[in-house]
Amino acid sequence: MILFHVPGFRGNQTSLNPVGPGAEHIEFEFALIFWITVIVYCIVLIALVVYVVRRRHSLNIMPEPIRTTPESDRRARHAVGAAMVVTVLLVFTMLIGSFVSGHALGKMNRQSAYTIDVYGHQWWWEVHYPNDEPDKTVVTANEIHVPMGVPLRIHGTSRDVIHSFWAPNVQGKRDLMPGYDTDVMMQIDQPGRWRGQCAEYCGEQHAHMSFYMVAEPAQQFQQWLAQQAAASVSPSSPQVTRGQQVFLSHACVMCHTIRGTPAGSRVGPDLTHLASRSTIAAGVLPNTIGNLGGWILNAQSIKPGCRMPPNHMTGTELQDLLAYLETLK
Ligand code: HEC
Numbered sequence: 001m002i003l004f005h006v007p008g009f010r011g012n013q014t015s016l017n018p019v020g021p022g023a024e025h026i027e028f029e030f031a032l033i034f035w036i037t038v039i040v041y042c043i044v045l046i047a048l049v050v051y052v053v054r055r056r057h058s059l060n061i062m063p064e065p066i067r068t069t070p071e072s073d074r075r076a077r078h079a080v081g082a083a084m085v086v087t088v089l090l091v092f093t094m095l096i097g098s099f100v101s102g103h104a105l106g107k108m109n110r111q112s113a114y115t116i117d118v119y120g121h122q123w124w125w126e127v128h129y130p131n132d133e134p135d136k137t138v139v140t141a142n143e144i145h146v147p148m149g150v151p152l153r154i155h156g157t158s159r160d161v162i163h164s165f166w167a168p169n170v171q172g173k174r175d176l177m178p179g180y181d182t183d184v185m186m187q188i189d190q191p192g193r194w195r196g197q198c199a200e201y202c203g204e205q206h207a208h209m210s211f212y213m214v215a216e217p218a219q220q221f222q223q224w225l226a227q228q229a230a231a232s233v234s235p236s237s238p239q240v241t242r243g244q245q246v247f248l249s250h251a252c253v254m255c256h257t258i259r260g261t262p263a264g265s266r267v268g269p270d271l272t273h274l275a276s277r278s279t280i281a282a283g284v285l286p287n288t289i290g291n292l293g294g295w296i297l298n299a300q301s302i303k304p305g306c307r308m309p310p311n312h313m314t315g316t317e318l319q320d321l322l323a324y325l326e327t328l329k
């Protein structure tokens, strides 16, 4: 729909700038209802103004009793009848529009679709790219790279409370419920970083539970996937080796995975390729060394209530740990 494609509606988190068939149908449906109601509203207002202007002389005096004739009765009946017919027709137009959109969305090809698993957590998104060879399964968080122009099947559920997966430029909302699996089809036809957000109140940090859908040309996506499937790089300098030791000897291992090391817990995000992400903590902070340091020492001061406790370590330990994490491309 071009009706809303005006500057100002070009954002990366708005359903008025659809970048795939899902959001396009939703925008069409929205535009249909919007313009029908705007036109009806204007007609009603104009009728009201015309009536008031015509009868303005009678406003100074006591209203006359309404006198009807069989002729005026008949005209009134016809007018009301016609308005009713038009109303029903308009409501049906909207209903049919909604059926057409729903049908088109349901028709997206599930068989040829690329499947990605999304798990909602308080307050971040765990993302899996399943592979027939289990050791090639990719696990990441909050930044969902996808191939452009390909039907995607997002298979979702929740690890705790109800969340809702919503990237407005791409597709409508889908609730993720604990103990219940759901599927939603989508496709992205424009390259870019399309921002999404949890759309179902899920606790203290609900507002800080965003994600990005990063749409890339197929080849670039495959490169990304291959790089993500690899185990973490082994330390190549004494400082980085010490940093890995800091990680493995602190509580981090109880909650995080770094593939290729003994750390294999799934309470928090997989950190195997942490340095390849551009944000941390579900979009709260850019992934810079300073932000990482602050986050590790006291995540609670950045995202109060989040499931990562403060960590105590010396300055040198932190420097070494950060040097290590920065190598996890
Ligand atoms: C009790 C579990 C727990 C421990 C211990 C823990 N973390 Fe976390 N960590 C989490 C959770 C949960 C998150 C996600 C928080 C959020 O975004 O709401 C997280 C997020 C992170 C992130 C951001 C990842 C991303 O992609 O957003 C980094 C980096 C991180 N932790 C590093 C560490 C390091 C280093 C240690 C040890 C010094 C550590 N964590 C200890 C649970 C833990």
Ligand SMILES: [Cu+2]
Binding pocket: 162, 163, 164, 198, 199, 200, 201, 202, 203, 206, 207, 209
């Ligand atoms: Cu939420």
